[in-house]
Amino acid sequence: DAKTTQPNSMESNEEEPVHLPCNHSTISGTDYIHWYRQLPSQGPEYVIHGLTSNVNNRMASLAIAEDRKSSTLILHRATLRDAAVYYCILRDSRDDKIIFGKGTRLHILP
């Protein structure tokens, strides 16, 4: 079973920041926090991952709570192309498979 909890859907206005929350209260010490997104009619694509420290890349930022029981994916300036389902996933560093939940469907309003 998925070990994360996310809102079913969220809305945001174009060109504004978006904060996508994820709760993972049962996270273990070897679990990495991953985010994937799935654009319409495409396979999932990797967004970002982290273990303890906040992470930034060209797509997004990942803010991880100090107790690691929650995290937030931040899209700094949403565009219409960011409309997708965003999956927050815990992945053991020793395990290669991904257990997806239902994710958050992000709607971007023009």
Next chain:
Amino acid sequence: ETGVTQSPTHLIKTRGQQVTLRCSSQSGHNTVSWYQQALGQGPQFIFQYYREEENGRGNFPPRFSGLQFPNYSSELNVNALELDDSALYLCASSQQGAGYNEQFFGPGTRLTVL
């Protein structure tokens, strides 16, 4: 660098038939994972192949089987198709043994069972 490709893109079968789906992994990747995604749901892990051996399996019956070839491409076979097998089938490739191994997904094969 060539990405993950899957064939066919769409397929229609009838109950009881057998189907084979194909996946070509990204250049340099030695691991292929297969997922089933029903409409409105997240992908569900079927199994993974690493260096031609099954390396982990999800909660799917034995009529779901696979192969990985020496060039690391892979096939997913489903026997005795059921209506509930209608779904998007995704494969993802990665490189194990090289530190963090991000999975790269293909566009999927849409299977409809009538």
